[in-house]
Amino acid sequence: MSETRSLAGRHALITGGSRGIGYATAQRLAQLGARVTIMGRDAASLERAGASLSRYGDIGLAAGDVARPEAVQQAFAQAKAALGAIDILVNNAGQAVSQPFARLDAAAWQQMLAVNLTGVFHCMQAALPDMRENGWGRIVNVASTAGLIGYPYVSAYCAAKHGVIGLTRAVALETARQGITVNAVCPGYTETDIVHEAVANISRKTGLAPEQARAKLAERNPQGRLIQPEEVADAVAWLCGSGAASINGQALPVDGGEVMAG
Structure with missing residues (x-):
């Protein structure tokens, strides 16, 4: 099978797939021949992204909130009805709240865990039965360098992303003999809406332009720059391919050397 169509016949579901890293990943996997379902909470954003991605191949849409197990089950059932059993899961949906720890309330803490960690749990549980039945699967969790080191003012986000990496490692070991790999990518600051919001927050609080x-x-x-979503998408695509079949339970930094330098 040529590299240009190396994922032909595979169905990939990508959460948070209508923008940023999720959109770039959807585009890359579709270019490699996968049938792609993008999942998100905003139906209008999904429609726009789906229309744009349709030039690359079969694109399905599934509206749902990863923090709600019943919504995940409905979205996955919809995706499977449209494009078949799920072979690849990319858990990309995420949120970040910036607060000093002393002012972080329980509601914000629970929201960060619900979206960034528990959402990954719900989606992995929904995807694994197909993968086990078919004897092949790829799960890539989009974590963060915040899952490898600490950052001030985003303690709940850091805790959730550290949890994602622990979950990745545990499930990788449980499924290693079933033809399934489970890995994480850990981007540094990336040109996404979360970083745009962080820039606005820094400007508002410090007066910096x-x-x-x-x-x-x-x-x-x-390297003195922000990571681009397409760079993260390429790392995800590699982990989904045959050349990464022995890569399992890993947390791959995509950060220009930040974690190493830290």
Whole structure:
């Protein structure tokens, strides 16, 4: 099978798939021949993204909130009815709240865990039966460098992403003999809506101009830049391919060397 169609015949479901890393991943996997379902909470955003992605192949849409188990079950059933059993799951949906720990309330804490960690749990449980039955599967969880090191003012986000990496490692061991791999990618600061919101928050609290705030975030990367969504998508695509069949239970930084330098 040529590299250009290396995922032909596979059905990939991507949460948070209408923008940012999720959209870039959907595009990349579709280019490699996969049938792709993008899942998200905003039906209008899904429609726009789906229309744009349709040039690359079969694109399905599934509206649902990953934090709600019944919504996940409905979305996965819809995806399977349209495009068949799910072979690849990319858990990309996520949110970040910036607060000093002393001012972090229980509601914000629970929301960060619900979306960033429990949502991954719900989606993995929904996807694994098909993968076990078919003897093949790829799960890639989009974690963060915040799952490998600490960041100030995002303690709940850090805790959730550390949890994603632990969950990744545990399930990877449970499914290793079933033709399934489970890995995580850990982007540094990436050109996404979450970073745009962080830039606005820094500007509002410090008085820095937006370009100065962006530069502060880029400083964490030894390359002195923000990661691009397409770079993360390429890492995900590699983990889904045959060349990464022995890569299992890993947390792959996509960060220009930030974690190493730290």
